[in-house]
Amino acid sequence: MWLKKKDKVLVLAGRDKGKRGEILDRASDEMFIVAKTNLVKRHQKPKQNEKGGIIEKEMPMHQSKLMLVCGKCDSATSPKIQFLKDGEKVRVCRNCGEMIE
Ligand SMILES: [Zn+2]
Incomplete structure (x- = not known):
């Protein structure tokens, strides 16, 4: 498997099966963060310049669940x-x- 940052990938399994996204970052050897997939909701407390509330954040996905898009x-x-x-x-x-x- 040969993935890197900025690659377009197709999600093969899980909640976001069939979705496409771009790899934002490599989380570890075999884990990648893909834009707008595998989202979890997090509650964020208000900071000085930011409003609090619920934010969505991408969680890393294993490379076996991803396929490169040409x-x-x-x-x-x-x-x-x-x-x-x-x-x-x-x-x-x-x-x-x-x-x-
Ligand atoms: Zn091609």
């Missing part, structure tokens, strides 16, 4: 890993064959 053909794919001439690893979409940045 920016070119817009389909979810488990990418092939290829090596460039200089040894750099790149991800290639199995559907359209394009490199996924």
Whole structure:
């Protein structure tokens, strides 16, 4: 599995199954925070400049529940890993064959 920040992903399991979002951050080796998915509601006390109330916050999701979405053909794919001439690893979409940045 090969995910990183700013990737578009499809959620494969859980409450948000079928939703798409962008990876905001990596929480740990195998856990990722995806925008607007796996939300929990938190009560926040008012601060000096902010109103209190209920805020929604993304909780990390395990990588096995996520699938990369290709920016070119817009389909979810488990990418092939290829090596460039200089040894750099790149991800290639199995559907359209394009490199996924
Ligand atoms: Zn593609």
